Amino acid sequence: MKRTRSKLFFERAKDVIPGGVNSPVRACKAVNSYPVFFERGEGAYLIDADGNRYIDYVCSWGPLILGHAHPNVIAEVYFASKRGTSFGAPTWLEVEMAEIIRECIPSMEKVRLVNSGTEATMSALRLARAYTGRKKIIKFDGCYHGHADSLLVKAGSGLATFGIPASPGVPEELTAHTLSLPFNDEEAVKEAFEKHGSEIACVILEPVPANMGVVLPKEGFLSFLREITQRYGALLIFDEVITGFRLGLGGAQEKFGIKPDLTCLGKIIGGGLPVGAYGGRAEIMNLVAPEGPVYQAGTLSGNPIAVSAGLATIKELKKPGAYERLEALSKMLEEGLKEILKDLSLPYQVVRCASMLTLFFHDKPVTNFSEAQACDTNKFARFWQGMLERGVYLPPSQFEAWFVSLAHTEREIEETLRAVRETLREIR
Numbered sequence: 001m002k003r004t005r006s007k008l009f010f011e012r013a014k015d016v017i018p019g020g021v022n023s024p025v026r027a028c029k030a031v032n033s034y035p036v037f038f039e040r041g042e043g044a045y046l047i048d049a050d051g052n053r054y055i056d057y058v059c060s061w062g063p064l065i066l067g068h069a070h071p072n073v074i075a076e077v078y079f080a081s082k083r084g085t086s087f088g089a090p091t092w093l094e095v096e097m098a099e100i101i102r103e104c105i106p107s108m109e110k111v112r113l114v115n116s117g118t119e120a121t122m123s124a125l126r127l128a129r130a131y132t133g134r135k136k137i138i139k140f141d142g143c144y145h146g147h148a149d150s151l152l153v154k155a156g157s158g159l160a161t162f163g164i165p166a167s168p169g170v171p172e173e174l175t176a177h178t179l180s181l182p183f184n185d186e187e188a189v190k191e192a193f194e195k196h197g198s199e200i201a202c203v204i205l206e207p208v209p210a211n212m213g214v215v216l217p218k219e220g221f222l223s224f225l226r227e228i229t230q231r232y233g234a235l236l237i238f239d240e241v242i243t244g245f246r247l248g249l250g251g252a253q254e255k256f257g258i259k260p261d262l263t264c265l266g267k268i269i270g271g272g273l274p275v276g277a278y279g280g281r282a283e284i285m286n287l288v289a290p291e292g293p294v295y296q297a298g299t300l301s302g303n304p305i306a307v308s309a310g311l312a313t314i315k316e317l318k319k320p321g322a323y324e325r326l327e328a329l330s331k332m333l334e335e336g337l338k339e340i341l342k343d344l345s346l347p348y349q350v351v352r353c354a355s356m357l358t359l360f361f362h363d364k365p366v367t368n369f370s371e372a373q374a375c376d377t378n379k380f381a382r383f384w385q386g387m388l389e390r391g392v393y394l395p396p397s398q399f400e401a402w403f404v405s406l407a408h409t410e411r412e413i414e415e416t417l418r419a420v421r422e423t424l425r426e427i428r
């Protein structure tokens with residue numbers, strides 16, 4: 001495939017935008033490539049600046065669970081925009097969004113809308129520290145919660161030392177209170193609480209991580225975290241920016257039957273436009289300004305156009321059969337991948353949770369970040385390039401999730417599997 005215009009646009013972009021992109025992973029460095037510039041999306045497809053068509057499994061990194069340009073989403077965005085773009089004052093739509101979130105995720109007794117997942121997690125951390133009067137937080141290696149300073153800590157700092165900044169510009173004072181532990185490691189969490197229990201404000205995690213690739217929580221791990229945080233008076237924060245409305249209307253907390261104290265949302269609730277949210281027990285949320293003293297604000301929080309896209313998306317997901325359809329298509333993809341690996345005697349791992357999955361180029365199960373890091377990322381890069389040439393657009397990183405949407409059909413899954421088989425043969 002020729003991608004002349006993408007290359008041209010990228011050269012111009014690099015002259016005026018750092019790295020030529022507005023978010024690092026889009027630069028495709030991890031797959032030794034350059035970004036494809038897209039012109040439009042149609043259902044399960046993306047069309048690039050050179051007119052090439054691709055089956056899309058990035059789905060804007062999760063939000064587009066209905067696929068691109070869903071007519072009902074576009075219509076709601078159109079009608080909302082005709083009424084004006086932003087008022088800096090409440091609209092009924094925000095109330096409807098908060099109510100539908102509470103209806104689907106009852107642990108979110110009160111909800112504050114923001115503009116991104118980063119804002120949601122950053123605000124939830126501030127609230128947890130205010131509510132508990134404590135400073136320390138526990139996160140897990142490989143879980144990504146956006147780019148708030150406290151959360152940009154090097155993986156694997158473990159118990160030995162507290163958070164080491166993962167980025168220049170983050171003062172160690174801000175990561176010194178962050179402990180990053182191996183995911184699925186109950187002993188490490190127990191030890192942290194035995195050592196620092198009275199200082200720990202919260203444990204924040206992706207209940208089903210998707211930022212080290214998709215990794216499943218071990219049996220009992222989530223309930224263990226619920227119990228130990230309760231025991232030590234720390235809050236349990238589920239970052240469901242990806243899993244919220246992805247694993248089901250109630251997200252991971254419904255799937256695993258765990259009630260966190262706070263939940264962060266994003267992506268799908270914006271339907272492709274900028275919406276994030278955080279919420280939880282009313283007694284905690286009532287600390288948020290102007291009800292309480294914990295300050296958090298945003299010019300465009302609850303923006304009516306963005307919320308309209310999110311509401312239209314959730315309304316489609318609430319239709320009978322939506323998640324069953326996603327499950328059937330995703331299962332077909334997973335089973336097809338496993339069959340190809342078996343036929344080609346390749347030892348790679350396929351991990352799926354609902355309509356998100358990862359093909360790990362690793363010969364052993366992946367249950368945490370250090371295991372994920374052992375993947376053959378060069379082989380993944382060649383796989384990604386081969387799939388792109390065959391018209392399939394995968395996330396340009398081994399440490400991300402493939403997303404299936406309601407716009408995908410058996411036809412796209414079959415074409416994808418054909419491309420996988422040919423590419424794996426080619427690069428083996």
Ligand code: KE4
Nearest residue numbers: 023061116117118144145146206241242266
């Ligand atoms: P945003 O600030 O990008 O809206 O959300 C941050 C965030 C928070 N929590 C989780 C679990 C997330 O996955 C994210 C963002 N996800 C990444 C990719 N998995 C977004 C892609 C990007 O950074 O460009």
